[in-house]
Amino acid sequence: xxxxxxxxxxxxxxxxxxxxxxxxxxxxxxxxxxxxxxxxxxxxxxxxxxxxxxxxxxxxxxxxxxxxxxxxxxxxxxxxxxxxxxxxxxxxxxxxxxxxxxxxxxxxxxxxxxxxxxxxxxxxxxxxxxxxxxxxxxxxxxxxxxxxxxxxxxxxxxxxxxxxxxxxxxxxxxxxxxxxxxxxxxxxxxxxxxxxxxxxxxxxxxxxxxxxxxxxxxxxxxxxxxxxxxxxxxxxxxxxxxxxxxxxxxxxxxxxxxxxxxxxxxxxxxxxxxxxxxxxxxxxxxxxxxxxxxxxxxxxxxxxxxxxxxxxxxxxxxxxxxxxxxxxxxxxxxxxxxxxxxxxxxxxxxxxxxxxxxxx
Amino acid sequence: xxxxxxxxxxxxxxxxxxxxxxxxxxxxxxxxxxxxxxxxxxxxxxxxxxxxxxxxxxxxxxxxxxxxxxxxxxxxxxxxxxxxxxxxxxxxxxxxxxxxxxxxxxxxxxxxxxxxxxxxxxxxxxxxxxxxxxxxxxxxxxxxxxxxxxxxxxxxxxxxxxxxxxxxxxxxxxxxxxxxxxxxxxxxxxxxxxxxxxxxxxxxxxxxxxxxxxxxxxxxxxxxxxxxxxxxxxxxxxxxxxxxxxxxxxxxxxxxxxxxxxxxxxxxxxxxxxxxxxxxxxxxxxxxxxxxxxxxxxxxxxxxxxxxxxxxxxxxxxxxxxxxxxx
Numbered sequence: 001x002x003x004x005x006x007x008x009x010x011x012x013x014x015x016x017x018x019x020x021x022x023x024x025x026x027x028x029x030x031x032x033x034x035x036x037x038x039x040x041x042x043x044x045x046x047x048x049x050x051x052x053x054x055x056x057x058x059x060x061x062x063x064x065x066x067x068x069x070x071x072x073x074x075x076x077x078x079x080x081x082x083x084x085x086x087x088x089x090x091x092x093x094x095x096x097x098x099x100x101x102x103x104x105x106x107x108x109x110x111x112x113x114x115x116x117x118x119x120x121x122x123x124x125x126x127x128x129x130x131x132x133x134x135x136x137x138x139x140x141x142x143x144x145x146x147x148x149x150x151x152x153x154x155x156x157x158x159x160x161x162x163x164x165x166x167x168x169x170x171x172x173x174x175x176x177x178x179x180x181x182x183x184x185x186x187x188x189x190x191x192x193x194x195x196x197x198x199x200x201x202x203x204x205x206x207x208x209x210x211x212x213x214x215x216x217x218x219x220x221x222x223x224x225x226x227x228x229x230x231x232x233x234x235x236x237x238x239x240x241x242x243x244x245x246x247x248x249x250x251x252x253x254x255x256x257x258x259x260x261x262x263x264x265x266x267x268x269x270x271x272x273x274x275x276x277x278x279x280x281x282x283x284x285x286x287x288x289x290x291x292x293x294x295x296x297x298x299x300x301x302x303x304x305x306x307x308x309x310x311x312x313x314x315x316x317x318x319x320x321x322x323x324x325x326x327x328x329x330x331x332x333x334x335x336x337x338x339x340x341x342x343x344x345x346x347x348x349x350x351x352x353x354x355x356x357x358x359x360x
Numbered sequence: 361x362x363x364x365x366x367x368x369x370x371x372x373x374x375x376x377x378x379x380x381x382x383x384x385x386x387x388x389x390x391x392x393x394x395x396x397x398x399x400x401x402x403x404x405x406x407x408x409x410x411x412x413x414x415x416x417x418x419x420x421x422x423x424x425x426x427x428x429x430x431x432x433x434x435x436x437x438x439x440x441x442x443x444x445x446x447x448x449x450x451x452x453x454x455x456x457x458x459x460x461x462x463x464x465x466x467x468x469x470x471x472x473x474x475x476x477x478x479x480x481x482x483x484x485x486x487x488x489x490x491x492x493x494x495x496x497x498x499x500x501x502x503x504x505x506x507x508x509x510x511x512x513x514x515x516x517x518x519x520x521x522x523x524x525x526x527x528x529x530x531x532x533x534x535x536x537x538x539x540x541x542x543x544x545x546x547x548x549x550x551x552x553x554x555x556x557x558x559x560x561x562x563x564x565x566x567x568x569x570x571x572x573x574x575x576x577x578x579x580x581x582x583x584x585x586x587x588x589x590x591x592x593x594x595x596x597x598x599x600x601x602x603x604x605x606x607x608x609x610x611x612x613x614x615x616x617x618x619x620x621x622x623x624x625x626x627x628x629x630x631x632x633x634x635x636x637x638x639x640x641x642x643x644x645x646x647x648x649x650x651x652x653x654x655x656x657x658x659x660x661x662x663x664x665x666x667x668x669x670x671x672x673x674x675x676x677x678x679x680x681x682x683x684x685x686x687x
Binding site: 064065093112114115116117131133134135136165166168169170171196197198199203204205263265266270271325326327328329331332333336341343344347348351354355357358 | 389390393394397415417418419421422445446448449484485486487488489625626655656657658660661662663664665667668673674677
């Protein structure tokens with residue numbers, strides 16, 4: 001029902017909260033407990049501060065290249081809060097907030113961006129695939145997982161993320177097409193953050209909306225204000241419900257904005273205007289959600305300050321642990337196969353001897 | 361003569377070629393407006409317009425596949441793949457089409473396209489940004505594979521690659537993109553493809569390398585200064601087709617061979633070069649020909665990458681080992 005009211009061809013975007021946090025769509029305001037609402041906010045704030053800190057650490061030469069998710073917290077947290085722990089997350093590479101929300105620890109995500117593979121070894125019960133750098137490949141993985149879940153008669157759902165730039169890629173089409181044919185329980189969230197490095201949204205596709213691509217695949221599609229966590233929650237909940245009922249995949253276009261750089265190696269001032277960024281700053285997700293919570297009398301500026309401080313301390317402590325991490329020589333050989341081949345044994349021993357001689 | 365680094369040499373070459381040949385088009389991800397993530401094509405869109413220098417959607421199969429189409433229709437495409445590790449979605453187009461079209465059509469069609477891409481490790485990069493996929497191209501009939509090691513070579517080799525009537529993979533050693541500058545002639549010049557260069561003549565051991573490893577071998581030679589080992593250093597320049605003559609003649613003289621590359625050891629370019637020596641200079645060998653190559657593991661993320669990197673010290677040690685060999 002929800003999706004039929006938001007025909008992507010009619011240019012209607014689902015929104016619950018406006019940019020100031022006022023409820024503009026009372027009927028769709030999800031009935032969430034204060035606890036859940038506050039958890040949602042906490043995850044968004046953690047995603048934001050962890051992101052800002054990562055950029056700062058990188059600037060200090062303490063962290064490697066990092067892909068900031070600043071501005072996209074609502075699209076990610078809103079979606080993942082609507083999922084169950086057993087649902088699967090298949091991220092691209094700008095999904096810090098989504099990964100944290102679905103159970104990846106901050107230490108793990110930081111380890112990854114610190115250049116340590118152990119950052120992709122998540123805890124046993126955390127159903128998240130590692131960061132995927134190669135554009136679009138994750139859509140096929142998500143479809144494959146969804147196929148397996150369906151075959152195994154599980155009621156779990158797969159969520160994957162891609163950027164609007166990534167939709168240019170063949171694998172986006174391939175994955176969605178496959179998912180559509182087999183009515184697979186998969187949700188593909190396009191974070192339309194307006195920029196693919198220096199390539200603007202207009203050069204990613206001639207389509208009026210990204211959501212309308214769903215029509216060609218014969219699946220449900222909806223355009224959502226991606227900076228509105230409640231709208232994202234509502235859309236993702238509905239998509240998950242449909243998926244669990246065997247009604248197939250959903251394509252969600254989350255209209256958002258990459259407030260930061262593509263990665264810390266990128267300088268967006270070369271290709272986009274300050275005014276554009278400034279305008280999106282006013283529409284960013286944390287302001288509106290905080291206002292909403294304050295309006296509901298479950299949050300205050302004082303509490304906000306206290307939580308920010310807490311998170312800040314937590315982040316700094318976590319990074320201290322991450323910074324001490326090292327990788328052993330054996331480790332880089334041990335995960336090529338289940339067991340080392342004779343060649344790998346030989347190559348490992350050669351290097352071991354070399355580094356021992358060098359006293360490293 | 362002008363002082364240039366490798367990136368500047370590449371930029372200058374494309375500029376000169378575009379100026380005299382209107383059929384040249386330049387495209388890839390972010391190659392137009394900002395001139396690529398490394399700025400190799402910076403300024404070209406402004407000079408030659410958005411029709412000849414443009415941004416492609418993020419889709420490597422589209423970049424290479426449409427490049428083939430353009431080439432068939434009379435354009436000369438210079439495509440950029442942002443990082444060599446990203447070419448894989450376009451690999452089908454490279455192998456199944458670009459490399460074969462001349463043969464399949466018995467010469468009716470051919471693909472005068474250059475596919476440029478930064479490659480290699482050592483820059484503390486993210487996953488898929490550090491690969492050396494040399495053999496993925498060297499192995500394929502119909503493809504040429506060129507790797508410059510200096511600004512001078514980058515300019516002369518790229519000019520030849522652009523003029524070449526067949527598809528050329530031009531792998532650029534990003535680690536030394538801006539590492540050093542060199543006096544490079546402003547005017548056009550061409551370094552022939554398929555010809556190696558003896559960078560340093562010597563008599564005791566032949567070392568074959570390319571790209572960033574020319575400098576590493578030179579550093580290793582400094583480390584060995586007191587060991588009185590005379591190294592003949594060969595810069596392959598073109599990996600495929602390989603310059604058999606230069607390598608074979610050198611090994612006939614020195615009797616010893618070390619091949620240095622960062623590409624994985626097993627089935628790597630070193631295996632090809634050593635086979636060549638076994639076939640054509642076997643009786644001249646005074647020690648088993650050896651290779652120093654990347655271990656057969658996924659290039660580690662930066663915290664473990666130092667183990668993987670081929671360094672001057674590793675090269676010097678390997679050279680000494682070979683020199684100590686007694687039959």
